[in-house]
Amino acid sequence: MAANASSSLGDGIARVAAPLLAVRLTDDPLLVSGIAAVALLPWLIFAIPAGILLDRIDRRRAMTFANGVRSLVAVLLLVLFATDALTIWWLYLVVFVYGAFETVYDGALRAVLPSIVARPDLPRANSRVEAGEIVVQQFLSGPLTSALFAVSVVVPLGINALTYAIAGVLAVFLPVAAAGSHRTNPTGEPHVAWYRQFSDGFRYLMGDPMLRNLWMISVVIGLLFSAATATMVLYVLNRLGLPEAWYGGFILAGAIGSLGAATIADRLKERYRAGPVMAVAQTVALAALVLMGAVPVLGVVAVGYLVSAGGTTVWNILVMSLRQAAIPGRLLGRVHGTWRTLLWGTMPLGALLGGLLGRIDLRAPFLIAGGAATLVTLASFRFLSRLPNPEELDDADAALPTH
16 A cells, blocks of 8 residues: 555656646647647557566566656656756657556556455455545645645656655565466466467457446547546636646545545445446536536536546446456456556547647537536446446356366
8 A cells, every 4th residue: 555655646746747737838728638648548559568467477566667667757857847858749758658657557556456355345445545546646746746836846746756766666565465376377278478468358358248338338438538628727727717836726626526435435335236326426427527617617617526536436446346356367467458458548539639629618628528428328327227246246267267
């Protein structure tokens, strides 16, 4: 948890600093939205290779290496800014490399959890991970980064480099089980060359009707959600007139919604079942985006952001728990990578779409993309409401054929 907390602090600083730096470098909505696009593009390129890697090596070492590289890149960003050499294109490159190694770190973190947590406890464990990330990334790093930005950009960028370095060291001390019992090949399968494993995750997802449909729904909604929020920083700062130093305070609204949702997601699942909770949470989250564009008043937008973040957090926790329960441990890296390749890989297209809509009117991304995402969720409501609880799924590892 300490390693993830330190890494989350670095992620939080980077996610607040990048758009704020972009706004200082350009006022073009399309170029600003490009930050979100470039941040997610690595998932399209590297998620599956990262998944193959994580199913073959010590996942603790993977986390250490990924954060070590991100620490060095953070130092590069600091040097570029300090020497007045930073351009929007350099910022794109830095954000891209951050994202490339996030595919390794995030994949390792999500694959580690099922190896040390029992299946019935997965929603609770994911809730705690999510809550910890929210507290560090948004309650701490958001306001801190915005406030320090108004004084000196150098300080938050320096802290960013330090947090990744600390997280990389702490990952070495994770429990031995986190290293990856998947490498022992318990099913006795013959060794398969890494380059022949690119389609393993895709075949598994397409062969499971529940995961396949959930994946497709997630991809469409993810693309539209990315479009709706790509130019939010410009909407809040330029349209609603919020001072730059207070942007982190605005982000707190989303943090409050996410943290509250993370603390009750498991209890909601126990009382109402995972499916109905996921269906309602996603519908409410997306309808709140429409509200943010329909009523351009700072207080209303903040409330809409709170509700949207809360609903999205409940969705993320329960979707992750279902995937972890349904996917065999030896395939988690590859299936997780395949899932993220299409889901996060299409989000850059959504971000660019949001930038184009933002050129017309900064309210348009919320109204058009948010409205379309709400309709998709309503069309999928029946399927989502019938999804089972994670502990009700068959043991994925036990069901694997042996050779």
